[in-house]
Amino acid sequence: MKAHLLPGHSKALWEDEFRPAYWAWGIASLCVLPLVLLWLGVDLSSGGGALTPEAAGALSSSELNETAHKLLRGSFTHTILAWTAVCGAAFVMILALVHFRQTREPSLPVVGVALACAGAIDVFHTLAIDRLIETAVADGELISFTWAACRLFNGMTLLIGVGLFTFSRGIHSVRLGNVLVVIASAGFILATYFIIRYCAASSVLPQTLFPDALVKRPYDLCALAPYLICGVAVFPLYLRRHRTLFAYSLLWSVMPHIATQLYMAFGSVRPNDSCFNIAHGLKAVSYLVPIIGLSLENVRTYRTLNRSSAALLKSESTMQSVLATAVDAIITINGRGIILSFNHAAEKMFGYARTEVVGRNVNVLMPPPYSEEHDGYVANFLRTGDAKIIGIGREVVGRHKNGSTFPMDLAVSQVEIEGEIIFAGIVRDVTERKWAEAELRRNESMMRSVLTTAVDGIITINERGTILSFNHAAEMIFGYAESEVLSCNVNCLMPSPYAGQHDDYITNFLRTGDAKIIGIGREVAGLRKDGSTFPMDLSVSQVEIEGETIFAGIVRDVTERKQAETELERKNAEMEQFVYTVSHDLKSPLVTLQGFSSHLWQDAQAGRTDRFEDYTQRIHRATERMTQLIDDLLDLSRVGRVVGETRPVRLTQLIQQCRARLDKLITDKGITVTIQKDMPTILGDEARLSQVFDNLLTNAIKYGCDAAEPRIDIGAEVFDQGVRVFVKDNGRGIPSAYHHKIFGLFERLDTDKSKGTGVGLAIVKRIVQVHGGHVWVESNPGEGAVFRLEFRAGRGVSVPSESPILEKV
Amino acid sequence: MNNRLVRFLLVEDDDDHAELIQMALAENRITNKVERVKDGAEAMDYLRQTGAFAGKPRPDIVLLDLKLPKVDGHEVLQQLKTDESLRTIPVVVMTTSQAEADKVKAYYNHANSYLTKPVDFGRFQKMVKDLKLYWGLWNQVSA
Missing domain, CATH: 1.20.1070 (Rhopdopsin 7-helix transmembrane proteins)
Known part of the structure; x- marks a missing residue:
């Protein structure tokens, strides 16, 4: 402001107009x-002479007055x-x-x-x-x-x-x-x-x-x-x-x-x-x-001022409307900081009417201390050309008429109009942008926390397959830390052959738009850091960010779900098999009943009585068999549905009780039964386990005691993961082809249906399974059979979680 | 060939069912020669004329129950129909099962007929009549 002249600027245009030299x-x-005039003898003095009292006395009053005035001239x-x-x-x-x-x-x-x-x-x-x-x-x-x-x-x-x-x-x-x-x-x-x-x-x-x-x-x-x-x-x-x-x-x-x-x-x-x-x-x-x-x-x-405005108006009439309608405030000042123009947006932004500020110093639009430094700054710029804002633009603080301040972007350009330097400031109120930036930051941190706490793994990749982000859940699923996989290719998370195909797949998708996963989601295989693979649900979405395509994959480890599905499928198949078997085997006695009762009726009409006893016996047996089948089925279904209270079961005592219940059969057949004395205690449903040994003993008595000196040995051993129990006979044995079959429902090796329904071993298997264990048979024809039951610690309900897991009786 | 007795092999574990089938066959004068085995293993031994069944004549027709001890009917059927020397023997499946899966599997294994064991006498008679009719047709074709 102090200087009006740029360095090197010699003469302003107005000096031509006002011509100071002429002045x-x-x-x-x-x-x-x-x-x-003096040289020419012109007298420029005034007054002169003196009036003596004598002379004054000679004068009349008016003459005196006249003379006095002349003297005072x-x-x-x-x-x-x-x-x-x-x-x-x-x-x-x-x-x-x-x-x-x-x-x-x-x-x-x-x-x-x-x-x-x-x-x-x-x-x-x-x-x-x-x-x-x-x-x-x-x-x-x-x-x-x-x-x-x-x-x-x-x-x-x-x-x-x-x-x-x-x-x-x-x-x-x-x-x-x-x-x-x-x-x-x-x-x-x-x-x-x-x-x-x-x-x-x-x-x-x-x-x-x-x-x-x-x-x-x-x-x-x-x-x-x-x-x-x-x-x-x-x-x-x-x-x-x-x-x-x-x-x-x-x-x-x-x-x-x-x-x-x-x-x-x-x-x-x-x-x-x-x-x-x-x-x-x-x-x-x-x-x-x-x-x-x-x-x-x-x-x-x-x-x-007028000429500048007029010039602008004349040459840039559109510029005026641009100024008026510009979203940004545009303010021009002269070299002394005096505001020359103030557009509509500036009026709105600063709260001043144009007429209020034009002609005033621009520092009214600035809060202290900037307002005081501004004149010095402009003066310094004019003298040294050292620009702090001009031609650069920066964020400064503006002051509203009501005294409030706000952040604004200020870009200043310098123009020369009719020899005078004019500065044009373009001002943008960035309060909203600031707010938006804060909002953006808030959103970003929110997104980040969502990503971090998401249960599903979220992985973003670019169109070259490079991993851009890898959230906490993804770290858990794949076993990699985010830092390990960032900027790696995503195919490191896939087992072959998918890993090799992935890049081609993205390339193909980008070229043809032919999506195999994007927007659809499917189950694929994932590869953990430790090299193991697992099934995962993958859904991929595609976003365009600043011209680049980003793929966001949401990953869920479905190992457990797959296991559950497999289990469900197995159970469904089992159920189907069960219904099929039941319907077949239940129908069988009905066929017998119908057939022989019809024959009986025919014989009765014909007056024939010789086959009466045979037919009625067959009918009676079929009825009994039917009853037995239904009872066993109910038993089996109960085993699958109901698990009683789990408590320690002393195997020795339990099996001795079973033996006592079957004492008559054993004695009749002359079987020697030995039961190990110090069998361990296991956790389980006592009534069900009792049923297991009832059935196994019965089975051994029925089918395993055709030797000359039949004997049954029962014992148990503790191994590092639990308890194994065996029931061993010295009968004819079971061919290996049937080892698996015998545990199936209604499966019998014996064709004599009077001996059993084929449900007993199915019940044994079911109860052992419910206890988290499993049962199998070891046998060779002619060498007897050993039924083995294994109860593992920590699985199902078989073994207590607290000590002692197992104890000797 | 019509003068010769037709040899039936009845593969049936249920004594009562075997009796009923044999009675029905007799009443319909279809045959007078029925051999019976009680499970799938015996059936294969019989057909292959091994073990206890060495020297037994080859049956002209097999009546096969599906639910059998040891080796089940489906397996017997499959073994029979894949055995070059046995596969020309017609097999009539007779079973209580009405399950579609059983029928499909039986025909897939080249069963010649599939009959469901009826629970009422009238239908049992009809089943045997069907068998007779079938047998007549079979003989015409093979003659």
């Missing part, structure tokens, strides 16, 4: 003109000229302050105050000479001394005031500038006060007028020095730094100042002579020049 010539001419002239200068000083100060309000240029008020203070001394000077205020010394000394003091003071204040802000490069802060303005102004005002007070109160003032010397007024020659310094050094530099009309006018005003001092110092021998009047007139001129400068500066500012 300089005009002012210079004005300074020389009185000299020419010099005084009047002096008053008019001096007062013009005072008014000029006052105007300069007013205009400087007005301009300061707009531009915040701190040298303006200082110059204004300096001139005003000089004007104040002029006021005292004028009033004292006109005897409107009383002073201690006489007219002659006072008029000369106060003039000299005023001029010296004026020169010094201009030099100090302008010099202060010209040479102090560090004043980039508005606040510091203001402080300096106040300090300087206070100093000037104090100095003014003391000067006036000294002039008014001193009874003796230094002699300032030496009519006979070459230098009539040496004090004025002293005052010439600060003006010369201003004119030669300070003001040109000031102009270089502030290329404004005001700076020009300051510089040009040095000419009448110097002329004033010269006329006075060398020409004026007494008050109101020609040189005295010329000096006073030129002093007024030197005050008026800055007024004109400041006025024109104001005019130029507004004209530039």
Whole structure:
């Protein structure tokens, strides 16, 4: 803001229009003109002569009045000229302050105050000479001394005031500038006060007028020095730094100042002579020049503004509508930070109407401390070209009219319109984007936690099959840590031959869109880190993320489900077999019943009785058999459905009880039964286990005791995983082809149906299975048979989980 | 050939059923020569004329129950029909099973007929009559 000129920029366009050089010539001419007039013999003095009391007495009253006025003509002239200068000083100060309000240029008020203070001394000077205020010394000394003091003071204040802000490069802060303005102004005002007070109160003032010397007024020659310094050094530099009309006018005003001092110092021998009047007139001129400068500066500012707007409107009428309708706020400022335009979006964003902010400094749109640093920043940029935002764009903080602040993206570009640098700021309120970013982060963390806690494995891959993410569940399923598989090909999770086919499959899908899994889901084989494979449900979805195809696979290990399915299938098959067998075997006695009862009826009609007994016996046996079948079936079904309370069962005792129940059969057949004494205790349903040994013993008695000395041995042994029990006979044995078959429902090796229904061993198998164990037979024909039962620890309900698992009886 | 006695081999584990079938056959004067075995293993021994059945004549027709001890009817049928020397012997499956699976399996193994053992006498008679009719047709074809 302090500088108006870019480095290397020599001449602004407005300088052509206002032509400061012409003004300089005009002012210079004005300074020389009185000299020419004097040389031509023109008398520019006023008043003169003296009125003696004698002469006054000879005059009539009206003549006296006329003469007195003529005598005072010099005084009047002096008053008019001096007062013009005072008014000029006052105007300069007013205009400087007005301009300061707009531009915040701190040298303006200082110059204004300096001139005003000089004007104040002029006021005292004028009033004292006109005897409107009383002073201690006489007219002659006072008029000369106060003039000299005023001029010296004026020169010094201009030099100090302008010099202060010209040479102090560090004043980039508005606040510091203001402080300096106040300090300087206070100093000037104090100095003014003391000067006036000294002039008014001193009874003796230094002699300032030496009519006979070459230098009539040496004090004025002293005052010439600060003006010369201003004119030669300070003001040109000031102009270089502030290329404004005001700076020009300051510089040009040095000419009448110097002329004033010269006329006075060398020409004026007494008050109101020609040189005295010329000096006073030129002093007024030197005050008026800055007024004109400041006025024109104001005019130029507004004209530039208008012309810029007009130019924009004319050449870029669409640009205006773009600006008006732009979603982003667009604000243009000039080199001093003054807002030139403010679009609709900016109005909405900052809460200001366009008319409220255009012409004001852009720092109203910024919260502290940025608002204070902004002017300095722009000035620094204009001087050094060191850009912090211009051409870059960054996130800054904006300030709403209501005082609230918000984050905004600011991009500033720099344009030159009619010689003036204009900065265009494009502002976007990023509150929503910030919110969206936060929301995105929230969503992302939510997604991440969902992925992490998901029960199913979730794996994403890109179109080359590279693994992009691998959640916790996937780690559990496959046994890999995420870090181990990231950026590996997904086929490391598949057993061959699928692993080799997978890349081709993706390629084919991307080319043809022929999906085999995507969007469908199916059961495939997975490969764990330890090399084992397992069945898994895989459903794959496809998403496009920034032009790349990502596949998300959801994986569920279905090993257990497969096992359950297999188990269910097995049970269904068993059930089917059961129903089939039952229907067949139950029908069998019915066929017999129907057949023989029909024959019986035929015989009865024919009066035949010889076959009566045979037929009725057959019918009776079929009925009994039917009953037995139904009972056994009910028994079997109960075994499958009901498991009683599990408790420790002492095998020795249990089997001894079974033996006791079958004592009659054993004794009749003369069988030797030996039961091991120290068999272990197992956990189980005592009633069911009792049934197991009942059936096994019965089976052995029925089919395994056809030897000459039949014997049955029962024992048990503990092995590392549980207990094995055996029931051994020395009968004819069972061919190996039937070892598996005999445990099937209604399966008999014996064709004599009276012996059994073929359910007993099926019941044994079922009960042992329910206890988590299994049963098989070892036998060779002619060598007897051994039925073995195995109950494993930790499976089913067979063995307690607490110690002791097994104990000796 | 019509003058010769037709030799039946009845493979039936149930004594009562065997008696009923033989009575029905007799009443319908189909044959007077029925040999009976009680399980699948015996049936194969008989057909192959081995073991206790060495020297037994080859049967002209086999009446085969499916649910048999040791070796079941399906297996007997399969062995019989895959044996070059035996497969021309017609086999009539006679069983209580009405299960579709049994019928399909029996015909798949080249059973010549499949008869369900009826539970009422009338139908039993009809079954045997069907057998007779079948047998007549069979002889016509093979003659």
